[in-house]
Amino acid sequence: MIYTEIVGTGSYVPKKVVTNTDLEQVVDTSDAWIQSRTGIVKRHMTELENTSDLAYKAALNAMEDAQIQPDMIDLLIVATVTPDAPFPAVSQMLQHRLKLNEITAFDINAACSGFVYALNVADKMIQSGAYQTALIIGAETLSKYTDFKDRNTCILFADAAGAMIIKASDKRKIRSIVTYSKGDYEGLLSMEGYPLKVNYSTPTQPRPFIQMQGTEVFKFATKVLPKTVIKLLENENMTLNELSLIVAHQANRRIIDYAAKILKFPLEKMYVNIDRYGNTSAASVPLAIDEAIKTGALKKNDVFITVAFGAGLTWGGALIEL
Numbered sequence: 604m605i606y607t608e609i610v611g612t613g614s615y616v617p618k619k620v621v622t623n624t625d626l627e628q629v630v631d632t633s634d635a636w637i638q639s640r641t642g643i644v645k646r647h648m649t650e651l652e653n654t655s656d657l658a659y660k661a662a663l664n665a666m667e668d669a670q671i672q673p674d675m676i677d678l679l680i681v682a683t684v685t686p687d688a689p690f691p692a693v694s695q696m697l698q699h700r701l702k703l704n705e706i707t708a709f710d711i712n713a714a715c716s717g718f719v720y721a722l723n724v725a726d727k728m729i730q731s732g733a734y735q736t737a738l739i740i741g742a743e744t745l746s747k748y749t750d751f752k753d754r755n756t757c758i759l760f761a762d763a764a765g766a767m768i769i770k771a772s773d774k775r776k777i778r779s780i781v782t783y784s785k786g787d788y789e790g791l792l793s794m795e796g797y798p799l800k801v802n803y804s805t806p807t808q809p810r811p812f813i814q815m816q817g818t819e820v821f822k823f824a825t826k827v828l829p830k831t832v833i834k835l836l837e838n839e840n841m842t843l844n845e846l847s848l849i850v851a852h853q854a855n856r857r858i859i860d861y862a863a864k865i866l867k868f869p870l871e872k873m874y875v876n877i878d879r880y881g882n883t884s885a886a887s888v889p890l891a892i893d894e895a896i897k898t899g900a901l902k903k904n905d906v907f908i909t910v911a912f913g914a915g916l917t918w919g920g921a922l923i924e925l
């Protein structure tokens with residue numbers, strides 16, 4: 604039987620930091636409101652780098668961490684809703700730039716759940732025996748289609764990339780992954796089209812932006828987050844107290860707190876970095892996992908659950924031993 608394990612992680616955020624105080628100059632909001640309603644203090648936004656640039660740097664970081672050479676990677680999946688172009692895919696741009704062999708490379712769009720979807724697909728492709736080593740990336744430049752006149756959304760979204768390398772293994776480390784979607788709620792969080800270039804200026808046409816029914820999305824997230832955790836534990840016949848950490852998609856601090864309360868799970872074991880990065884969609888989960896590992900919040904042999912939810916609606920999670 605072929606199993607999979609994580610052998611390295613990496614991440615990258617653009618240099619420019621946008622604080623809540625900066626946003627006070629742009630929309631009618633306040634640092635106090637943003638912190639109390641979302642937990643966000645600051646976030647990173649790109650100036651000239653596009654999604655493939657952020658993904659490239661996160662990938663290099665993960666390859667170095669895993670001590671993996673380019674010719675060892677035979678599968679590349681990028682999860683993004685903010686590609687540089689409709690085609691070629693970000694994954695093909697990266698395949699060239701990272702000097703990978705002529706391998707299977709493609710993008711996935713499952714919004715903020717994209718990385719968990721990519722992990723599920725890569726895990727199954729490796730388990731089939733056809734692939735050995737996968738580079739999986741979640742990368743976004745959400746600032747390119749954020750409406751900086753809409754205080755409901757512009758305070759939430761930001762830019763980042765996270766990467767992970769998983770390999771075929773005889774140890775059952777990545778244990779259970781689930782992914783779901785429910786298309787009948789697509790209107791709760793949507794985007795009709797978007798500029799693909801970063802630093803999009805002086806548009807001559809009205810441009811479409813992210814549309815979000817925040818309260819409804821909040822209700823959906825607080826329902827599926829605990830449900831997914833319980834499902835993963837049931838799949839593995841495990842209990843909550845066997846988990847070292849839950850690394851949830853960083854959409855709103857209150858969603859994370861609420862899920863901990865519903866699950867009766869210690870709040871200090873819910874990983875939080877939304878204060879520093881905001882909601883980075885498909886990058887959120889791999890960025891948080893990388894940070895948790897690099898700061899020692901997750902250690903070798905720790906068992907953790909990662910869980911994500913987003914537009915689609917989509918959601919999913921994974922139960923993993925490091």
Ligand SMILES: CC(C)(COP(=O)(O)OP(=O)(O)OC[C@H]1O[C@@H](n2cnc3c(N)ncnc32)[C@H](O)[C@@H]1OP(=O)(O)O)[C@@H](O)C(=O)NCCC(=O)NCCS
Pocket residue numbers: 631632633636637640641715754755758792815816817818820821824854855882912913914
């Ligand atoms: C968006 C979100 C932070 C709004 O928080 P909320 O507590 O639900 O706030 P509401 O939308 O009920 O708005 C409450 C009030 O604050 C106002 N408000 C909204 N954004 C504001 C801001 N940035 N600054 C100040 N006031 C704001 C509203 O206009 C409203 O004012 P009103 O009562 O005069 O109409 C919250 O709903 C949320 O995080 N939802 C989930 C979003 C999400 O996770 N999306 C991505 C999923 S992957």
